[in-house]
Amino acid sequence: xxxxxxxxxxxWFILPALFLAVALVASLASLLQFGFREHIPGSLKVGGxxxxxxxxxxxxxxLRVFIDSLLLSGCTAIANLLLGYxxxxxxxxxxxxxxxxxILITTIVPMFTGDIVRTYSWLVVLGKNGxxxxxxxxxxxxxxxFELLYTPLGVTIALVQYSLPIMVxxxxxxxxxxxxxxxxxxxxxGASPLEVLWNVTxxxxxxxxxxxxxTIFAWTLSAFATPQLVGGGxxxxxxxxxxxxxxxxxxxxxAAVLSMVALALVFLVLYFMGLGLRxxxxxxxx
Amino acid sequence: MGxxxxxxxxxxxxxxxxxxxxxxxxxxxxxxxxxxxxxxxGCGKTTLLNLIAGFLQPExxxxxIENELVTHTPxxxxxxxxxxxxxxxxxxxxxxxxxxxxxxMRKVPAPKIAKRVADAxxxxxxxxLGARTPRQLSGGQQQRVALARxxxxxxxxxxxxxxxxxxxKNLRAEMQVELKQxxxxxxxxxxxxxxxxxxxxxxxxxxxxxxxxxxxxxxEPAQLYRNPATSFVASFIGDINKLPCRLVSVSDAxxxxxxxxxxxxxxxxxxxxxxxxxxxxxxxxxxxxxxLDAGDPAxxxxxxxxxxxxxxxxxxxxxxxxDDGRVLRARHPGFEAIERFPAGGRVGVSANLERAFLFxxx
Ligand SMILES: Nc1ncnc2c1ncn2[C@@H]1O[C@H](COP(=O)(O)OP(=O)(O)OP(=O)(O)O)[C@@H](O)[C@H]1O
Ligand SMILES: [Mg+2]
Numbered sequence: 001x002x003x004x005x006x007x008x009x010x011x012w013f014i015l016p017a018l019f020l021a022v023a024l025v026a027s028l029a030s031l032l033q034f035g036f037r038e039h040i041p042g043s044l045k046v047g048g049x050x051x052x053x054x055x056x057x058x059x060x061x062x063l064r065v066f067i068d069s070l071l072l073s074g075c076t077a078i079a080n081l082l083l084g085y086x087x088x089x090x091x092x093x094x095x096x097x098x099x100x101x102x103i104l105i106t107t108i109v110p111m112f113t114g115d116i117v118r119t120y121s122w123l124v125v126l127g128k129n130g131x132x133x134x135x136x137x138x139x140x141x142x143x144x145x146f147e148l149l150y151t152p153l154g155v156t157i158a159l160v161q162y163s164l165p166i167m168v169x170x171x172x173x174x175x176x177x178x179x180x181x182x183x184x185x186x187x188x189x190g191a192s193p194l195e196v197l198w199n200v201t202x203x204x205x206x207x208x209x210x211x212x213x214x215t216i217f218a219w220t221l222s223a224f225a226t227p228q229l230v231g232g233g234x235x236x237x238x239x240x241x242x243x244x245x246x247x248x249x250x251x252x253x254x255a256a257v258l259s260m261v262a263l264a265l266v267f268l269v270l271y272f273m274g275l276g277l278r279x280x281x282x283x284x285x286x
Numbered sequence: 287m288g289x290x291x292x293x294x295x296x297x298x299x300x301x302x303x304x305x306x307x308x309x310x311x312x313x314x315x316x317x318x319x320x321x322x323x324x325x326x327x328g329c330g331k332t333t334l335l336n337l338i339a340g341f342l343q344p345e346x347x348x349x350x351i352e353n354e355l356v357t358h359t360p361x362x363x364x365x366x367x368x369x370x371x372x373x374x375x376x377x378x379x380x381x382x383x384x385x386x387x388x389x390x391m392r393k394v395p396a397p398k399i400a401k402r403v404a405d406a407x408x409x410x411x412x413x414x415l416g417a418r419t420p421r422q423l424s425g426g427q428q429q430r431v432a433l434a435r436x437x438x439x440x441x442x443x444x445x446x447x448x449x450x451x452x453x454x455k456n457l458r459a460e461m462q463v464e465l466k467q468x469x470x471x472x473x474x475x476x477x478x479x480x481x482x483x484x485x486x487x488x489x490x491x492x493x494x495x496x497x498x499x500x501x502x503x504x505x506e507p508a509q510l511y512r513n514p515a516t517s518f519v520a521s522f523i524g525d526i527n528k529l530p531c532r533l534v535s536v537s538d539a540x541x542x543x544x545x546x547x548x549x550x551x552x553x554x555x556x557x558x559x560x561x562x563x564x565x566x567x568x569x570x571x572x573x574x575x576x577x578l579d580a581g582d583p584a585x586x587x588x589x590x591x592x593x594x595x596x597x598x599x600x601x602x603x604x605x606x607x608x609d610d611g612r613v614l615r616a617r618h619p620g621f622e623a624i625e626r627f628p629a630g631g632r633v634g635v636s637a638n639l640e641r642a643f644l645f646x647x648x
């Protein structure tokens with residue numbers, strides 16, 4: 001299927017990639033070396049070689065942020081899957097173009113509004129007198145407002161909305177690769193629409209479900225603006241901690257260590273996703 | 287009461303964007319019958335099959351499966367078996383799980399499922415491949431598994447949409463024989479779709495020839511060939527010469543027609559509904575044309591000049607050109623005709639008009 005002979009000039013296309021790779025590796029290397037340097041309190045300068053920074057990782061204060069971040073990302077990924085799958089399914093399989101456009105506009109378009117604008121909108125929506133609480137109060141459902149702003153739930157809601165477009169795109173791509181003949185075959189064999197979904201469509205979308213969930217998980221693990229603003233200092237994720245250490249305390253060495261650990265964590269997650277995808281490929285999916 | 291038909295389609299209409307894809311079609315499939323929908327690409331075969339399977343709903347008309355009205359019943363409640371062009375075997379299940387799927391959906395107890403799956407795989411001569419995944423099977427084997435999966439649920443009818451089009455030629459012939467054998471043995475009503483006329487002629491009890499969303503003719507294979515009901519069927523099934531002509535006279539016994547200054551006669555029964563002066567097209571198969579030496583008094587179809595020969599192994603097609611430029615194809619068995627009627631030579635043409643068909647010029 002792929003043409004055997006590609007034009008020779010294709011080889012030159014590696015240059016931009018090479019340039020990017022060099023830039024990235026160089027900055028990572030510089031980050032890495034910061035991790036092995038002494039922190040001089042009150043100064044941007046760093047001292048000599050030390051391993052002490054890695055020892056500080058075991059402090060509960062920092063571990064706790066890691067665990068919180070993993071939990072928040074996990075919840076975001078799962079909520080994304082539960083919300084995104086029906087949307088993606090309807091987007092691909094619906095015959096109504098009105099429904100399709102509605103889904104596209106409501107899920108994909110917010111992606112183009114930018115981080116900060118979107119996050120500030122959430123402040124408006126989630127606040128004590130915001131859209132949700134105001135609405136609930138006006139219909140008399142509650143007396144005292146829900147605490148949403150500056151809570152893990154609020155951060156998760158904002159993160160889900162932030163990453164949902166990506167999830168829907170990944171899932172929709174996976175579902176659109178499923179031949180409708182499989183679903184028709186199952187129906188002809190006596191499977192109700194729900195049984196078709198459970199026995200055929202869902203298993204066949206496994207590659208998309210896996211890569212979508214993992215992508216969202218890894219992506220929100222490094223979220224910054226959303227927890228910073230919606231969390232308001234009460235809900236901290238790894239990036240917020242790195243920011244605080246680096247730019248409030250000027251503790252570059254320890255901030256570097258935390259960054260490296262977070263990066264390693266993401267790589268680990270992606271590695272397991274690769275393993276999973278390969279297994280799916282072996283049973284004929286993907 | 288009357289006969290119970292496995293499938294009855296009554297006056298069904300289905301259009302896409304205002305264009306009818308299946309246009310006022312009625313069709314009764316007898317129990318145990320092998321009926322083929324045959325027609326050119328885009329004539330509505332798949333649409334009709336999808337209507338019967340329940341994947342589409344008609345705008346007008348009714349569909350019955352064994353006397354039960356199913357026009358608006360969803361596919362999963364219709365008790366049909368279906369074999370798809372690309373088999374559509376579930377890639378995430380083993381062969382045995384694929385075959386078991388329909389039984390599982392019907393809540394058949396597990397021990398019974400195992401037994402029936404084994405029997406079904408035995409039937410398609412793949413008894414030991416149950417543990418494989420579809421990917422590990424050849425095209426022909428996948429085809430058989432798809433058939434076993436459709437038949438194991440004892441459907442009231444099995445629908446096959448061009449099941450052999452993705453298989454190479456040699457294997458296709460083998461699979462056709464096997465399908466026919468299994469169909470006869472099981473006695474299952476079969477509705478088969480193809481655009482390959484030789485496949486249709488060799489497999490079917492009856493054939494429905496479709497064109498532009500309509501059934502042109504529904505009859506036994508030999509009848510289609512020997513007694514086409516419409517000019518479309520005449521030209522679609524087998525090779526045929528089309529000869530525009532004009533009726534000269536019509537009597538109780540015979541009708542005379544004229545083309546390019548040549549007059550010929552055929553039985554009046556072949557020219558019903560025609561009056562003198564009307565324009566018509568005579569359809570005559572190449573094997574009903576015989577070439578004779580020039581001047582032979584038996585030539586009832588005038589004289590012509592030999593154009594080219596096309597040798598076909600069992601026969602030779604000789605193309606002859608009349609003085610007014612029209613070309614006819616005559617078929618002679620063997621290969622002697624090549625030497626006997628050299629290119630450029632004059633020949634007499636004899637036509638067996640008992641086997642010719644006259645249709646109005648469109
Ligand atoms: N889902 C659809 N939307 C719009 N038009 C359709 C749809 N399905 C079929 N058609 C049209 O209806 C007509 C009949 O299509 P159908 O698939 O039934 O033909 P077919 O006889 O099966 O042809 P083939 O031999 O190529 O499979 C075609 O003109 C086709 O373009
Ligand atoms: Mg078709």
